[in-house]
Amino acid sequence: MSKRNLMKQAHKLAKELVEKVGDYMIALKLALKKIWAMAKAGRKKMSDTAFKSALYELTHKKREYNGPEFLWVGRQGVPLWLMEKNLDQAEMQGAMLAYNIYAERYTEKAALIVFETDFGNIKMWSPKSVIKGF
Structure with a gap:
């Protein structure tokens, strides 16, 4: 994936994330980290399902501990x-x-x-x- 495509995908993801985080720069930072991780994993293109999956992962908090809080x-x-x-x-x-x-x-x-x-x-x-x- 070229740098141009990375940035396009990151901006596309950031536009969706900005509603959740409230600031476009924060949304872009999160989107760039996610897109870069996907590129390092070997993805050539980002399909619609991969886009929706990335958006879900960034907007839903993960809970690693399932016992008493x-x-x-x-x-x-x-x-x-x-x-x-x-x-x-x-x-x-x-x-x-x-x-x-x-x-x-x-x-x-x-x-x-x-x-x-x-x-x-x-x-x-x-x-x-x-x-x-x-």
Whole structure:
């Protein structure tokens, strides 16, 4: 696929995406990444079904985790995706066994979450916008 055709396909996809993302430059960036990935995979042309598939993939959020979304202790909840991102495997296992969760300190936008376990305390910073009950 020539660079000219890549750009044509990316602009065509971006015109469809702009309604979802609200900004044409962001839509074009996403479209270019998708079109370039397809070109690297060996596609010579983009059929209508491939176009619709690419549009669907870019507009629908993928969920990789199918289990519970929060670790709840009492009425406080911390998102598991945030714990997986900030804690190593041993800390994660310890936090899952926590008998108490509380916020030790607050800033304007974040809280220092403490997981009390039998093995000691595990601390992690979390944005206030994603935690429940603190």
